[in-house]
Amino acid sequence: MPEPAKHVIGVDYGTLSGRAVVVRAGDGEEVAWAETPYPHGVMDGTLAATGAALPSNWALQDPDDYVEVLRRAVPEAVAAAGIDPASVVGIATDFTACTVLPVHADGTPLSRDPAWRGHPHAWVKLWKHHAAQPHADRINALAAERGETWLGRYGGRISSEWEYAKALQLLEEDPAVYAAMDRWVEAADWIVWQLCGVELRNECTAGYKGIYQDGRYPSEEYLAALNPGFARFAAEKLSPAVAELGARAGGLTAQAAGWTGLPEGIAVAVGNVDAHVTAPAAGVTEPGRMVAIMGTSTCHVMLGSELAEVPGMCGVVRGGIVPGQWGYEAGQSGVGDIFAWYVEQGVPPAVGEEAAAAGVSVHEHLAALGDADPVGAHGLVALDWWSGNRSVLVDHELTGLLVGMTLATRPHEVYRALVEATAFGTRRIVDAFNDAGVPVTEFIAAGGLLRNGPLMRCYADVLRMPISVIDSDQGPALGSAIHAAVAAGVHPDVYAAARAMGRIRRDAYMPDAARASAYDDLYAVYLRLHDHFGVEERGLMRRLQEIRERGAASRDGA
């Protein structure tokens, strides 16, 4: 009689919900999954606890929503799988990042503490909280001035999304919350802390978001020069305990076993990030193979055997994707979000009716209409900066731009121009890697936008590369499951686990030479706009944002 199958649980914490997947540990077969939307979603208008209005560019979450996923999605997935919970040998999680919160020494979020829950700064700052750009600017200017060696590892700019900018904003806008917090912790690590009672930092977020390089955080002298009260930030609010991806963080506590219905004491892997964990899920553990996780935003991850500094990349971190290799990360902060914004702005009634008659979504209908036109026939180019630019400009005060409209411009043409803009943004990133001597040899797509065929074809043409796709609808959760299997000892390391459990469909979309040539012309226009508004006259969009903030302030004051 064969040994009964072992199972692992991967939990993927996204922007709006958490998904738990039950995976067979031996071969990666996905048995069942369940999803729990966060009860409080994204708080970007008001703070749910008080009803108070939030300033523009804020985006908060409630950490108790993450626990709710453990209590609901995990047991639901196990039940749907019809497996014996006793067959589960490990659990691992991945998270959006940098999504970060202030906690007491025992891990209790300040937002759960009645003394602090009325303070917006006591809550989780979601990755897309973009209100700390002035702080990021100071971080970058000072690092450049002092010649901080770590700066080059982040493409020359630290993002306003990351731990330091968000913490500096917190210190300067609500020093009482800053003083009250014992730790400033990534949600990726906080959820592991909740599962096994152990505070650890994972190499991925510590490296990419925490400026942890060569075993050190930035120096006290540097931090003090930013703000004297910030001098001991890394020493006191972060943690020196940094663990390798796939390592066992601890055993599942009795409390967490109660939440999840899983056996107490099973392996809990160290935390991970949704994008990075997708590489092994696609079976990718070799250099040069870029994995793009394409959804509301897009994250690009790639391995390299050598260290190189790529201008405008998000970061390069030893062990940041898989142990033993340099992990490169780049990203686009708005992709599917932009298409959703466009459709929410309204479409002509006829477009909605045609979509309904064809039994497709408005997105699919607009994409199909656009796909039927020759490349460039719309005469439009957009800059895909509705949510700022993460790579290669690293500036969240940049904004969207659309040029080329005439009275004859139709909605499906605008929609297509927005899709193309995101493809051009990806090409700009791929070019930056190639130019820096880190050649991109293969492009593998994952994420929700895989379902959009015209978009995938557009990317293949714009990039002039075949596109392979992950062969799983639950890429990040499968990636987490792979790490759970390693932490539980089912596979010896992430390399072996990815070979056994990862899934990929090669060359799903092939470029067309004629369309690719036509896109080259549009891309040249995109690059001119990119360099003009992103470099040569960067101040213009920023000035508009200042005007916007002044206008909004006068409304709030009225």
Next chain:
Amino acid sequence: MPEPAKHVIGVDYGTLSGRAVVVRAGDGEEVAWAETPYPHGVMDGTLAATGAALPSNWALQDPDDYVEVLRRAVPEAVAAAGIDPASVVGIATDFTACTVLPVHADGTPLSRDPAWRGHPHAWVKLWKHHAAQPHADRINALAAERGETWLGRYGGRISSEWEYAKALQLLEEDPAVYAAMDRWVEAADWIVWQLCGVELRNECTAGYKGIYQDGRYPSEEYLAALNPGFARFAAEKLSPAVAELGARAGGLTAQAAGWTGLPEGIAVAVGNVDAHVTAPAAGVTEPGRMVAIMGTSTCHVMLGSELAEVPGMCGVVRGGIVPGQWGYEAGQSGVGDIFAWYVEQGVPPAVGEEAAAAGVSVHEHLAALGDADPVGAHGLVALDWWSGNRSVLVDHELTGLLVGMTLATRPHEVYRALVEATAFGTRRIVDAFNDAGVPVTEFIAAGGLLRNGPLMRCYADVLRMPISVIDSDQGPALGSAIHAAVAAGVHPDVYAAARAMGRIRRDAYMPDAARASAYDDLYAVYLRLHDHFGVEERGLMRRLQEIRERGAASRDGA
């Protein structure tokens, strides 16, 4: 017993319809009006006569539609007025311009001739036919190279909309039609020809659109250098008989009396242009008072006692607005058209429902929502070039641009940014006049956009000037009626007639200092974009248009 009131008829030929107004000749009282839509509207997709597809940027009309207005709108207006047709002493017309057609020596349009009606070039080219930009470019380059003295009177650039560019396109694309036409005539003069059987050119279109300056058209040497076949264009296809505005062109023919039901032999005034004729309709016959006729596009007209050359203006013509003074013209080729385009792109269902619930149009609802926000709170700026730029850049291959979008941008914010962009475009024109020593001392608005209160307030704030408004819903037709009264001898000249019959409401909208200051900041951004895309990197939008045309050509060939 007092003498029975004398009446005059003003007929205003717009882009989509013609309107006839019955006016009391003594005091300008508008008694009744009627409107006839053109049966063939604007032909910009296919030629109605053959069903053949038209190239992009073409816009044609059928001249017989203009006669239809005489046959229907005029008798309908007279009937609605309940007056005795015998009390009508004169008729005058105004037209869009440059709207121009090829005719035989007797005035018969080539489009009515079975031998030619299958040729698109045989039809009326409407003012917004924008397919002759390459020809305009050559006209401008050669004039600059040769130092043609007339070029400065047109702000340094001749528009692709005008007689020469459109005729050169005709010559080079369909030389047989060019050879067959005896005259190339403005619709403004053609309709007068139909009314009284006399071929004359009016000083307004001859000057602004026909480069007739100081009693001369451009030289044969210049025209020959453009194209040897074009050498005799002015000498043979135009006409040297140029008449003053308000003059009597002739008496109503028996045929035209039959069409209109008016007495044979009554005075027919020389032709005029819808924008220019509106100045006396608002009672404006003095220098420095700018009249803006704001509708789908906007035309700015102003008198000056001295000759000056204003960069980028459309033209300055002696007697072009009222006899004896210099008439200045500038314009914006897309205004209300852009707002209509935006609404046709679709709005969220909730916006449509709110508008319906409030009993207002979607335009009014969006304008009201935008008006409630502080200036600049949307963080957006647009370039109002959806239909190119007439002043001060004079380039119809420029296109629209919108910058500053974030995921939080709402439709009413975009709508407001488009309204503001047209206000900024107007300010750029006013600035050009002020800078050239032709100060704008008053701003008087006319046209359909008068009904949009938030828009008018925005213009007052952006311009930092009080805005007076014409006190008539039928400004151009009233202006024509004024000219009919002069031609009929009821008043001695246009000055006296305008005083007696013109209507204005002074200072209807006053600027607000705080809003005006906030708009200054947005205008500064507009100017940077204007100068970048319009001057410094003018080639970028043009390259996009080339890509668009190549794409469209590959579709047509497929």
